[in-house]
Amino acid sequence: MDTAMAEVPEVETYAGDLRRAVVGRRILDAAVLAPQAVRFPAPDAFLETVRGRRVLSARRRAKFLLLELEAGQTLAVHLMLHGGLTLKPEGAGMPPDVLVALTLEGGEVLLLTDGLGYARVALAPGPELSARLQLDALGPEALDAGFTPEVLAHRLRRRKGPLKTVLLNQRALAGLGNRDADESLWLAGLDPRRSASSLSTEELTRLHHAILSVLGEGLALRGTQRDLFGARGRARHRRNVFGRTGEPCPRCGSRVTRTRIGGRNTFWCPTCQPEQGASPGPFQLPLP
Incomplete structure (x- = not known):
């Protein structure tokens, strides 16, 4: 099992791979090896509906993958923490951790x-x-062209919870995961415990650039997991x-600290990410 997590760069990489290798092909057959993996409909109805659809x-x-199928059906896939997708030749053997298998025309199976x-x-x-998945209630996508510092400010200034918790709230900002939130806050020099509504305009701009930089790096390196074809991405899981x-923090040398915020492990540098009111040490913020 890969220890790397499936966050936006990994899921976006899979989406691009699916557009290249799966879109346009028909699902000839399907198998559900773990019934609990099908949220809805019931597994039998899932199999009957998905078979034969292009x-x-x-x-x-x-962090949802959405495959539009013929006749108005949509197949949603959520990889959770460590799930993955693999495209293999039909008859190549079934790994033990397969939950669902879709046999495609052309002699390949999507696992x-x-x-x-x-x-x-x-x-x-x-x-x-x-x-049913409440997709319309999700916040703006950080990778969309319309995601600006002003949009980020609007989403954060209405919320008084800890900055880290709000960044992981999918209704505030869609798709940012635990790893990439920590890395973005470190890059922006912001304490993850601060109130989300307390950021200045300059701090919001730093955070916006940091989010785009972290996600952009992950995408450019094709994430941390293996892609649809089995090639491992070149991004580092532990950055x-x-x-x-x-x-040691790679910017100042202080020891990286771990704490729990909103029930999630949070990693940060107390020196580079000072409490509100303190002045952060000098650092270079890469352009997104």
């Missing part, structure tokens, strides 16, 4: 895998799927602070 498009919304068994799929007509408790 895949028309593939896109990402937050949803997860050693923890948490990844999920759902299938329904588009509007029903959006309603500057995430997962590096007690190690």
Whole structure:
């Protein structure tokens, strides 16, 4: 099982791979090896509905992969923490962690895998799927062209919770995960415990640039997991602070600290990410 997490760069990489290799092909057959992996409909109905449908498009919304199928059906895939997708030749053998398998015309099988068994799929007509998964309630996408510092300010200034918790709230900002939130806050020099509504205009601009820089790096390196074709992405799962408790901060040399915020492990540098009112040390913020 890959230890890297499926966050926006990984899911966006899969979406691009699916557009290249799966869109336009028909699903000839399907198998559900773990019934709990199908959120809805019931596994038998899922199999009956998905068989014979051609895949028309593939896109990402937050950390959902959405495959539009013929006859108005939409297949949603959520990889959770460590799930993955693999495209293999038919007859190549079934790994033990496969949850769902879709046999495509052309002699290949699309496999949803997860050693923890948490990844999920759902299938329904588009509007029903959006309603049941509450996709329309999600916040703006950080990778959209319309995501500006002003949009970020609008989403954060209405919320008084800790900055880290608000960044992980999908209704505030869609898709930012635990790892990339920590890395963005480190890059922007912001304490994850601060109130989201307390940021100045300059701090909001730093955070906006940092989010785009972190996500942009992850995308350019094709994430941290193996892609649809089995090639591992070149991005580092443990980057500057995430997962590096007690190690030296690459910017100032102080020890990276871990704490729990909103029930999530949070990694940060107390020196580079000072409390509100303190002046952060000098650092270079890469352009997105």
